[in-house]
Amino acid sequence: MRTFEEATERLQWPKGDDSRKAPTQRSGFGLAVPKSVLFIGPERCDEFAHALRLSCQGHNVIAINPRETLAAKKFRRAGGRFIRARLEDLPPKCCRFDLICENYPYPSGRHYVPPRAFAIARLARLKPGGRWILVTESPRYASLLKAVGAHDGALRSRFRSTLSPLSIDEAAPSAYPRADRRFRLVFRRCR
Numbered sequence: 001m002r003t004f005e006e007a008t009e010r011l012q013w014p015k016g017d018d019s020r021k022a023p024t025q026r027s028g029f030g031l032a033v034p035k036s037v038l039f040i041g042p043e044r045c046d047e048f049a050h051a052l053r054l055s056c057q058g059h060n061v062i063a064i065n066p067r068e069t070l071a072a073k074k075f076r077r078a079g080g081r082f083i084r085a086r087l088e089d090l091p092p093k094c095c096r097f098d099l100i101c102e103n104y105p106y107p108s109g110r111h112y113v114p115p116r117a118f119a120i121a122r123l124a125r126l127k128p129g130g131r132w133i134l135v136t137e138s139p140r141y142a143s144l145l146k147a148v149g150a151h152d153g154a155l156r157s158r159f160r161s162t163l164s165p166l167s168i169d170e171a172a173p174s175a176y177p178r179a180d181r182r183f184r185l186v187f188r189r190c191r
């Protein structure tokens with residue numbers, strides 16, 4: 001059986017509202033061991049549908065965003081755990097995750113966060129063996145994040161990363177990205 005991480009990575013964010021397709025796509029996805037999953041910056045229905053599905057499968061799922069959309073309110077009403085805050089507000093010592101999912105952080109503009117601070121805020125919240133999966137339209141930002149992991153002495157020995165292009169169809173259908181390219185960056189904490 002595929003691992004939770006591989007399955008989630010492969011099935012992450014099909015285009016459109018995948019809530020009806022999900023059960024068949026995810027057959028064999030059930031796990032004996034619940035995982036802790038964090039969704040950073042979700043806004044859309046399909047992001048919360050994904051979070052809710054994992055939650056219904058018994059995983060411990062948190063969605064965090066200082067911005068609460070209508071989809072977030074529905075998620076909360078359906079029993080999902082939504083925290084209206086910034087990721088940085090979660091204490092890293094007691095909040096560690098097996099999987100962190102994030103779609104289209106701001107790669108520039110007034111919300112821009114320098115790559116090192118951005119990466120460390122996320123990597124510090126991964127359990128050993130855990131993954132941070134980021135989808136972005138920005139090859140530059142993705143490369144800078146990858147470089148942080150490769151060149152920072154404290155991170156290099158603890159994390160491995162892969163950066164791969166995605167087709168538009170494979171990526172989440174967000175209204176934010178202006179460019180028509182998509183990339184997936186995965187950081188895995190080795191120890």
Ligand SMILES: C[S@@+](CC[C@H](N)C(=O)[O-])C[C@H]1O[C@@H](n2cnc3c(N)ncnc32)[C@H](O)[C@@H]1O
Pocket residue numbers: 040041042043044047064065066067085086087088102103104105106172174175176
């Ligand atoms: C460009 S939007 C992308 C929204 C959505 N994920 C999508 O794919 O359409 C970035 C989102 O990240 C949220 N965000 C920004 N900084 C954050 C932080 N430090 N912690 C959690 N969420 C954050 C913003 O409020 C915003 O909703």
